[in-house]
Amino acid sequence: MTTIHVNGRAFEIAVEADTPLLWVLRDTLGLTGTKYGCGIAQCGACTVMLDGQATRSCQVPVESIGDADIRTIEAIEEDEVGRKVVASWVAEQVPQCGYCQSGQVMAATALLKQNPNPSDSDIADAMTNLCRCGTYNRIAAAVRRTAV
Known part of the structure; x- marks a missing residue:
């Protein structure tokens, strides 16, 4: 189990360590406002804020997030x-x-x-x-x- 912090809440998730944040948000947490566009961090449809920085979530493995604060469009x-x-x-x-x-x-x-x-x-x-x-x-x- 891994804990991530999304929109001010902590979530316990059970996913592979290399799962992209995009899929955790959409498929595991049901936050479908973050979109899949290209899958190679070029288009920006999957942009979220990770500790205040615009980040393309399709290329961020969940194992690299640690205690970072993730903000999505649902809480903008x-x-x-x-x-x-x-x-x-x-x-x-x-x-x-x-x-x-x-x-x-x-x-x-x-x-x-x-x-x-x-x-x-x-x-x-x-x-x-x-x-x-x-x-x-x-x-x-x-x-x-x-x-x-």
């Missing part, structure tokens, strides 16, 4: 910055198909928690998740709207 509005990001996403009408949005929101929240007033360059550097619908301009606008 419990965070003041996350709540503001979601409001900006709605105001800017960012989502189209929506598949990448949970990862995008997690990446934006992590950025704004570390840098409350990012430059356009900072936003471009941090927001590397793929959006098949091409809403990158709206994503950047929502991040700017949320910035202090």
